[in-house]
Amino acid sequence: MEILIKNGYVYDPMNNIKGDVMDIAIKDGKIVEPSEIDLQRAKVIDAKGKVVMPGGIDIHAHVAGPKVNSGRIMMLNDHYRSFMKLVPGRRRSGTGKYTPSTYITGYRYARMGWTTVIEPASPPLKTRHTHEELNDIPIVDKACLILMDSNRIILNYLDNKDYEGCKEFILWLLEAVKGYGVKLVDPGTAVLWSWGRGYGLDVDDPVEPYSLTPRDIVEGLCRVNLELGLPHPLHVHCNKLGIPGNCETTLKTMDAVSRLSSDKVILHITHVQFNAYLGGNWYDLGTGSEKIAKYVNTHKHVSLDMGQIDFGTATTMTADAPFEYALFHMARWKWLGTDVEAEAAAGIVPYKYRRRNFVNALQWCIGLEIALLVEDPWRVMITTDHPNGAPFTRYPKIMTLLMSKRFREEVMKKLNRRALRKAILPSIDREYDLYEIAVMTRAAPAKLLGLERTKGHLGIGADADVAIYDINPKELDPSRDYEKYLKAFKRAEYTIKSGEIVVMKGEVVNEVYGKTFYVKAKTKLEEEIYGEVEKFFREWYTVELQNYIIAEHELRNPQPIYVGGA
Amino acid sequence: MTSIEVTLVTGRSLAQGIALEKGKLSEDYLKNVAVVELDENDLRRLGISEGDTVKVKTKFGEVVVKAIKSREPHPGIAFIPMGPWASLVVDPSTEGSGMPTLKGIHAEISPTKEPVMNPVEILRRVYNLTKKIPPMDPAEVVVVKEETKRIEKHVTCAFCGSLCDDLEVVISGGRIIDVRKACALGRSKILHAHENRILSxxxxxxxxxxxxxxxxxxxxxxxxxxxxxxxxxxxxxxxxxxxxxxxxxxxxxxxxxxxxxxxxxHGPSIQALQEVGLVTCTLGQVKNYADLIIYWGCNPLHAHPRHLARYTVLSRGVYVKSRKERKFVVVDVRQTSTARAADLFIKVRPNEDYELLSALRMIIKGFDIEASEVAGVPIEKIYELADMMMSAKFGVIFYGLGLTMTKGKSRNIEEVIKLVQELNEWTKFVLIPMRGHxxxxxxxxxxxxxxxxxxxxxxxxxxxxxxxxxxxxxxxxxxxxxxxxxxxxxxxxxxxxxxxxxxxxxxxxxxxxxxxxxxxxxxxxxxxxxxxxLECEGTAYRMDAVPIRLRKLIExxxxxxxxxxxxxxxxxxxxxxxxxxxx
The missing domain is CATH 3.40.50.740 (Rossmann fold)
Structure with missing residues (x-):
């Protein structure tokens, strides 16, 4: 299919295009020179007075895999309330708002103009499940990050200071389970949780029975990640998530690897809002946004994503199992916990964020504060840690909140007063512009994922993933007309995925299936480390090593990214 | 004529599981499934001996089956393996839950001279079926001869929810001639794969x-x-x-x-999960950490024969290395073969699991129980079990259809989930359903x-x-x-x-x-x-939701x-x- 998008206001930060009126040409799934298009055959989209951007990229959303599915099963109430109907030959049906089923997950991303999503926490033993769900998410490209912080084989290597062995194993593991990157969640906690311990584990606490601390794990794996040249930096959910006073823990975690790089981002701190709290208890909770932002503004080796909350029901799900157990004692409704042998643990607890609740209101402020106080939009991305803080369908709202102080004030009118007195947000005037929003939601995540060659921009040769929003930036001021921006962002006028029109006027019109990216070693590794790993497997696991490895053909549309080796 | 009143339980038996692979119209199936297991005492009360036919009558129907003596004593309980005979006398009402009552049904048993019907006769006489039943193809599959003999290792067994993936299958002439490491059920399924097949x-x-x-x-x-x-x-x-x-x-x-x-x-298990959640883990965690293993309302030696050896009581874990280091408890309405191997067997009265679970929750929360027994279990024994649970380092309850199919259904499961959630205040405790298929x-x-x-x-x-x-x-x-x-x-x-x-x-x-x-x-x-x-590949999920790939071994x-x-x-x-x- 050939498409010509004419006369749109194009926002393409990677190519330094800031709302210029341009034509974007698409042929065979790629962006091409407009001269290469056969205008007789091409579909011409008149984007005059509209915004054209690369497709959105979500760097962190729990959309697929074992715990997401457990969440779906547990959240029956969510599925009764929200559904999408079958349109024969065009789209499948599904249910759920904050734990949506796979098909409608893809449709809802596409409707907002998003075309890539990263599932950020898959335990290796159950990653086959994650891939089966990713296979069933239509339209978007995807990848999954692999939980490694409590993997006993990895901890063994780190404990023995065998970084070379560790590097080889991690590369083998990523390829074996078709993962894209290394994810740490509350480093070391799942080890302790096997004995029912681990709540509040801090960076310098021991992770028994290893002679390691979470700091050692972060540092060791950051080094491994860097030396392997993996496309994505180490992706860390810091220790003590959701506990007052954890801001210090986050600062220590960031600083633990500062000597490894002075310019390049080597550490991604995810859903930072949940890890930016001051105070010693919930009643004296305070915002750590200034401290976090100050650190990021003065150190170039870290990037952040927001983990913004929104008010209403959410489902918290994380590999930080002891935290969920603690949250169950506060929320007192349902609790689902799972341990995965030798690797990880997880918990799920439904939760409701309330405007009038001091803690929740302050959480809402902290997320926005961090995004507004970090100067460089290339290092702070929009997420809700879906479905922890809010469903991903709230991204348009968050984009708009960042663009309009007036909108923020409108929401703050209904918030808990004490929270507003402790928050910095009311005093922040900064408003993001469309270009910066395009950075945060397109260019920056593409770059951080190491996909910037083909993703997150509209230059020649890029994948033809494009979003067109029906909003005229020259006529409408986002600060004042934020409602119109919100409406436009919620439903894209057009979404184009790999050169196919998949959304028109906010409705899914065509179902295509995207790629699944995974890391593959340039050289064949298997035999060298097989013996060692096999021995460990017999001791720790209940499956055969041979059956643990996921074949490439089990992925619907596998796309290897080669790293390492000669 | 004499008749006795019993509580009827239906479910999987090892013999039924093996026979079904030979076909539902086989002699073996009739011999092993059209039976009722009765206690020796109950046989005596009926004045009959093993092999005589009896009529089992419930509110929902009646069926004639052969009486056999149960290996373990269970006075007052009659067991019929799942199949067309049991189906005639179970309670079809799901009471709005989707789950018929298949265990714990009041029944009357009396000697009879009537013969046992085979499945076809049941279809004809009970269901008045007029459709013709085909003369089935001679069961044997003819395969193209392949000269070489090969051994496939790390094969996953597709019979029960244990999904053992360490089998070795010997193939010769395009057919499986031997299976190593499999249990009787898996062995039967794999070795009889070519029998009773539909070929067109x-x-x-x-x-x-x-x-x-x-x-x-x-x-x-x-x-x-x-x-x-x-x-x-x-x-x-x-x-x-x-x-x-x-x-x-x-x-x-x-x-x-x-x-x-x-x-x-396990429909009721899912309904309970929807209500209250679940605390669970993969089987490797049990193998490596669990020092207290409880099987409740299930009989793994018959339904999941390698479960104990591979994952639980008899397995060698990283931190808990042998049988000696693990305590092993069975809770059931009858003393099954699994129960005989346990350190502690708790015999609960049929349909009263909920009461027993509630009593355990009360004790764990520190309440006193004034009654001298609950659900037929002396109170001292309940205290003993509660104490074992609270003082375990890592405890696990595996539960089966004895909880989901009996009175209370999903409420039983909610109760056991809450019990496990509350036990986590004291120690590490998890719950795993024993999934069948x-x-x-x-x-x-x-x-x-x-x-x-x-x-x-x-x-x-x-x-x-x-x-x-x-x-x-x-x-x-x-x-x-x-x-x-x-x-x-x-x-x-x-x-x-x-x-x-x-x-x-x-x-x-x-x-x-x-x-x-x-x-x-x-x-x-x-x-x-x-x-x-065996003949095509695909993915399956083990009872603990670990996905395992099934391979193609033969054409x-x-x-x-x-x-x-x-x-x-x-x-x-x-x-x-x-x-x-x-x-």
């Missing part, structure tokens, strides 16, 4: 099943489904995830109902990620709905709501209660199965399929396709009939 497609014409071309059979099946007002697609627990996915798409397009067999096994967990997983609901899904309104008791297969059939049924890899005619079977026999029936089942013999279209894990019989291939053809045909483009 069939269509029923003028009351008789006649051989048909595969494409013709698929066209015929598609027509039945498209013409139906509200078809039911049922089974799915003994096939691959890939096939289940296609089944869901088919149900969605047809606007029909889709249910998997969990509705009559090898991919019943997978069926729940696929259904959940596709529709949001794990089973009993209705697509009538163009989007998924889930109302157990209404959209669950036993209810849809018993209430006569559906007007055509597609069965994939299941045998509801043998295992569903009386009323449901009656309706099934009245409406068009399509079966896709590797083997002749009772359902296949009475179907209107029969399509043979390859056996997943299927000539002309026989996998469930996945058949369903894709069927789906394409249905789309064509409905005028839907694309695929």
């Amino acid at each position: 497609a069939y269509i029923r014409k003028n009351g008789e099943l006649v051989k048909a071309d595969l494409k013709e059979a698929i066209r015929h099946a598609a027509k039945i489904l498209v013409n139906a007002d509200y078809p039911l697609l049922y089974g799915w627990s003994s096939t691959s995830v890939e096939a289940i996915k296609l089944g869901l798409e088919l149900a969605e397009i047809l606007g029909g109902a889709f249910d998997n067999t969990s509705v009559i096994c 090898y991919n019943v967990t997978g069926a729940n997983q696929v259904c959940a990620w596709t529709t949001g609901y794990p089973y009993s899904i209705d697509f009538r309104r163009g989007y998924p709905r889930h109302i157990p008791g209404l959209t669950s297969a036993p209810d849809l059939l018993a209430n006569g709501d559906v007007d055509a049924v597609l069965i994939v890899a299941s045998d509801p005619v043998a295992h569903f209660p009386n009323e449901a079977v009656r309706h099934m026999l009245k409406i068009p029936l399509i079966t896709i199965d590797p083997k002749w089942s009772l359902t296949a013999t009475v179907s209107d279209v029969v399509i043979p399929s390859a056996i997943v894990g 299927p019989p000539p002309g026989v396709l996998s469930d996945e291939e058949i369903l894709r053809m069927l789906l394409d045909e249905v789309k064509k009939l409905k005028g839907i483009g694309g695929s």
